[in-house]
Amino acid sequence: MSDPALVPRHPWKGRRVVLGVTGGVAAYKVVQLARDLTLVGADVDVVMSAGAQRFVAPLSFEAVTGRPVHTRLFSVDGAALHVRLGLDADAVCVAPATADFLARATQGRADDLLTTTLLATRAPVLICPAMNDRMFAHPQVRANLAHLRDALGYQVAGPGQGRLAAGEVGEGPGRLLEPWQLLEHVGRLLGTQAVFAQRTVLVTAGPTREAIDPVRFVGNRSSGRMGYALAQAAWRRGARVVLVSGPSSLTPPEGVETVHVETAIEMRGAVEEVLPDADVSVFAAAVADYRPLSSRDHKVKRERQGSSLSVELTANPDIASETRPSRRPGSVTVGFALETEDLLENAARKLTSKGFDLLVANDALEAGSGFEVRTNRVTILACDRAPEELPLQSKEGVAERVLDRIAELLEAGR
Numbered sequence: 251m252s253d254p255a256l257v258p259r260h261p262w263k264g265r266r267v268v269l270g271v272t273g274g275v276a277a278y279k280v281v282q283l284a285r286d287l288t289l290v291g292a293d294v295d296v297v298m299s300a301g302a303q304r305f306v307a308p309l310s311f312e313a314v315t316g317r318p319v320h321t322r323l324f325s326v327d328g329a330a331l332h333v334r335l336g337l338d339a340d341a342v343c344v345a346p347a348t349a350d351f352l353a354r355a356t357q358g359r360a361d362d363l364l365t366t367t368l369l370a371t372r373a374p375v376l377i378c379p380a381m382n383d384r385m386f387a388h389p390q391v392r393a394n395l396a397h398l399r400d401a402l403g404y405q406v407a408g409p410g411q412g413r414l415a416a417g418e419v420g421e422g423p424g425r426l427l428e429p430w431q432l433l434e435h436v437g438r439l440l441g442t443q444a445v446f447a448q449r450t451v452l453v454t455a456g457p458t459r460e461a462i463d464p465v466r467f468v469g470n471r472s473s474g475r476m477g478y479a480l481a482q483a484a485w486r487r488g489a490r491v492v493l494v495s496g497p498s499s500l501t502p503p504e505g506v507e508t509v510h511v512e513t514a515i516e517m518r519g520a521v522e523e524v525l526p527d528a529d530v531s532v533f534a535a536a537v538a539d540y541r542p543l544s545s546r547d548h549k550v551k552r553e554r555q556g557s558s559l560s561v562e563l564t565a566n567p568d569i570a571s572e573t574r575p576s577r578r579p580g581s582v583t584v585g586f587a588l589e590t591e592d593l594l595e596n597a598a599r600k601l602t603s604k605g606f607d608l609l610v611a612n613d614a615l616e617a618g619s620g621f622e623v624r625t626n627r628v629t630i631l632a633c634d635r636a637p638e639e640l641p642l643q644s645k646e647g648v649a650e651r652v653l654d655r656i657a658e659l660l661e662a663g664r
């Protein structure tokens with residue numbers, strides 16, 4: 251789950267989000283969304299339907315956004331409030347969107363503040379449905395949603411599957427996405443960049459595990475955090491993102507197609523499949539360079555093994571180098587290098603020998619950098635430019651800068 255305090259403020263910062271809340275029990279989750287959006291720098295104007303106010307008091311939203319909540323179409327101070335809200339908005343998000351709201355929005359009704367604001371705005375709109383799973387499966391609800399998406403161009407997030415209002419687990423989708431997921435969807439609405447739209451970005455992340463026996467493995471300390479942050483940020487910029495991840499305890503990024511692998515050989519296979527379609531490939535995984543020559547079928551027993559154990563290792567494939575022939579001509583390729591000595595020399599060598607356009611280097615021994623921490627201090631190398639040293643910052647912040655550099659290369663057509 252992303253921690254809003256770690257997410258760099260882009261793309262929410264200083265943007266105006268109209269958050270429409272309609273009458274479903276999931277409205278309580280949207281208080282958290284309003285808070286998260288505010289924390290990452292957005293100005294959130296909450297518009298509540300009459301039904302929503304029966305579930306959550308406007309005061310809750312006022313308290314977390316620090317702004318007045320709008321509930322009435324006709325109010326003394328705002329004769330054309332809907333027009334102003336609609337015009338000022340950078341994005342409109344409706345969560346939860348009930349079946350009744352979907353029907354009324356489909357008809358273009360204008361009998362409350364939220365529906366009129368929708369008609370008045372030209373900002374991108376995100377609809378986040380939530381209802382009982384049987385209601386969501388109804389053909390009329392599906393038809394309304396299809397109309398909003400296909401005819402009006404609204405984005406739709408969710409619903410997900412899982413526990414519903416009364417605690418029963420739904421057989422189909424119906425549950426509102428979690429606040430952190432909704433935050434990411436609003437981020438994509440606000441953050442899509444033309445240069446990333448219609449592009450496929452491949453990211454490798456995490457460690458690999460190479461089996462010694464059925465319970466033991468050779469691995470490393472990589473958490474996957476850097477690669478996951480890159481995948482999430484690339485998706486937020488509008489790309490289709492495929493994340494090939496070794497074992498990691500992190501929640502897969504929202505919207506990203508995540509392929510889970512365990513070994514370097516499996517990772518190479520997954521990369522080979524995606525690479526021909528990738529406009530950008532980022533090799534952030536800490537691949538184990540060696541694997542046991544053979545993995546035993548049964549657990550090594552201390553009693554039988556005695557006082558020492560030797561495990562012979564053999565080299566793993568170098569995924570970034572071996573898959574070079576499958577790279578799409580003109581695509582942008584980014585590597586990472588974690589060093590403990592001669593950082594810049596080693597990094598410069600990897601930049602050219604592995605055919606990367608950019609190489610992100612960091613010193614594993616420096617405090618606040620490398621594995622198992624949430625921050626990183628990196629230097630970005632490119633062939634035609636002096637190394638760019640970045641200050642110590644969150645891995646999410648590093649990801650944004652790396653994506654800025656990738657965007658420059660894509661824009662230049664490489």
Ligand code: CTP
Nearest residue numbers: 533534535537539567568569570585586587588
């Ligand atoms: N890499 C890879 N496959 C490997 C090893 C590394 O694809 N078997 C990729 C990494 O994802 C990274 C880059 O190559 O983008 C450099 O990784 P690194 O481990 O620093 O380099 P190595 O070539 O393994 O060199 P060394 O470990 O000797 O420093």
